[in-house]
Amino acid sequence: MADDTVATSLGASVRERIGAGLAAVDAELARRYPGDPGTRQPVHTVYVPADTYHAGTVRDWGDRALALLDEHAPDAGALAAVLGLADELAGPVYERVRAKLVREPVEDLRIDFEDGYGPRSDAEEDETAVRAAALVAAGAGAPYTGIRAKCLEAAVRDRGIRTLDIFLTGLMNAGGLPDGLVLTLPKVTYAEQVAAMAGLLAEFERVHGLTFGRLGFEIQIETTQAILGPDGRATVARMIDAAEGRATGLHYGTFDYSAACGVSAAYQSMDHPVADHAKAVMQLAAAGTGVRLSDGSTNVLPVGGTRQVHDAWRLHHRLVRRSLARAYYQGWDMDPGHLPTRYAAVYAFYREGLEQAADRLAAYVARAGGAVLDEPATARALSGYLLRGLDCGAVDPAEVTALTGLDRTALDRLAGRRG
Template sequence: MPAVPEGFARAYRAQQARYPAAEPAWQPVHTVYVPADRFSARTVAEWGDQALSLVKAHLADPGSLAEVFGVPDGLAAAVHERLLRKLSAEPVDDLRVDFEDGYGVRPGPVEDEHVDRAVAAIAAMRAAGTLPRRWGPRVKSFADGDPDRSVRTLERFVTGVVAAAGELPGGFTVTFPKVLMEPYLGQFAEVLERLEAGLGARLRFEMQVEAPQTLAFLRGDLNESLGGRLAAAHFGVFDYTAAIGLPPHEQRLDHPACDHARHVMQTAFAGTGVELSDGSLAASPASDLARDVHGLWRRHAELVRHSLRHGFYQGWDMHPSHLVSRFATVYAFHLARYDAYRERVRAWEERRPADGGVMDEPATIRTLAAALRRADAALP
């Protein structure tokens, strides 16, 4: 009988820890970033109200949705109904109170005051049941040369919420931007470990991939080296495209250079359980006229579809109008193939040929099943 190779058990345990191969769970379809000085307990409701107003004014029925987003007529009613339901009940999946680029550099006492105001707003939302399922701050980067400010904001934010709410509500995560050096990740993980010691809560964070230097240290064991604290990696389109020298008019999410960065992220984190998010569109409707609103929605929908085709199921939304095009495009994407995917899985399970002569491989069946679970989690 062949002997088990020496070291196999150790390597296999490492494989299971590094690549858990977990089934897709709920993941936000977007993250909304709101500058800290403009954030209040009403922000999420206000975004939902503004998005609904735009729908009522410029997307009043399924026919309008089919025309604007290119959704087949037979699908438009289901997408339209889900869009209205989502905007009314839960307009934001994931909320970031931004103390970085969207906020800028303020005197220390001013940022402290804005942290305290954000804490009060989070506590009020939690009490009212309006806190999104994911939420937290984006702090300043260590690459800015002032880690003290970043850590002070994070500690004041977290301890303030715990004091106001009695605990750290579920769904908390913190965004760590502009990770230009790998050691910053370990240093930030150490900050979280020290902070959580007095909280009784596990703290994780998401890194932003915003420079070509960052791609060089993305790898499968990165999260393992950080004690499992890395929850996600988010792509930053504008910093990244600026860093590689693209001209301003080419700083766009669907540029081939961004495709390369996204594929490196996918390759590095495949199977690790680290979630991936795409970036944003830095535009809002030029006016309240239908042509301008529709034009913005169409462009945003193109970018969302591009992300989805590349396997990025989450992105950033920077304006209430983006909620409409985000949800409409995501729902149409999932619903368009849902029944066909389900039929192929059933055919495989029943050991019969699928419609159209499709011969699915086991890996494809796993992908189909994952797509169905992802759709079930995303669709309201």
């Protein structure tokens, strides 16, 4: 309650008039920029061609990654030497990587009916979609699992819609849509395609009596038109709006986008300047909307002799670390051999900054000052950093609480997460 004894010049009617004039803006801000959804974001997405997906796919990826570690980095010191990890990180990171590959080798699995699957007869793709739905319904997936159907361009539109319909209908007939279901819309060029996808999912919900908005989808940014439209505007921002609240993520497509920009094959990479520009635009468009970001992939695979494997691991580790530092907390992994370096990079990123982030956050909460003067926005970032470390298993709840005096609920509140 304001102190009425303090002298002011403006009456309550002024505040009321301004509040009424900005009411529509307040509502628009709340609708467009709801903030972080407060859910776990996977650290990667694994793509597998739909015809190769089977009940043991996730376990197979974990076993192959463990076998590669056994052969080319059989202990903590060996992996640390390859990746340049600090001595104090080597043991904890290696132990967590191996445990992760046993417990949950894949966090997000996408069954691919697009580039990884290619053109097939209608009968064959129908059969594959039916089988994929049955496997997912039976639990043969990851915590997050779904499909990438073909895009909504004219040449493949009907096929993409049919595959999506078969897959979702199969899930409904098997007991309903599972938690962690993810759908991906590739090769988007116009916001109208996003609006069409939103309408398609709304119609599916209506037919099956599902809650409006139950189905969301990721938008793949792999065309230049998705970044800059013919009118000179950032198309990706319009795409988020066209999704009408259904957009869950923006995924950068390294090779399609680079090729569209005329980048030679040898130089197509997640760290090319055209990639950085596209991802910066995506980042600005998604900020505050609750739409998550994902980087792309590398096509350099850790195969062959130990020297070749180590070279590929170093490259992948560097690219993942680079993405993390640029606030791209998710990326694509295209081979089981990428899993060890994905998790090593992620775990080292969160463990090496744990104490500093915890100390700064504890000082902020206690208003104790310190060498760095942090503001509420920085406190949100520090809390978000710790929460991401908890979500992926890089750090433990007891560690964070011991260092900060804060539990998960308090961290969620400081991070501004919806829950």
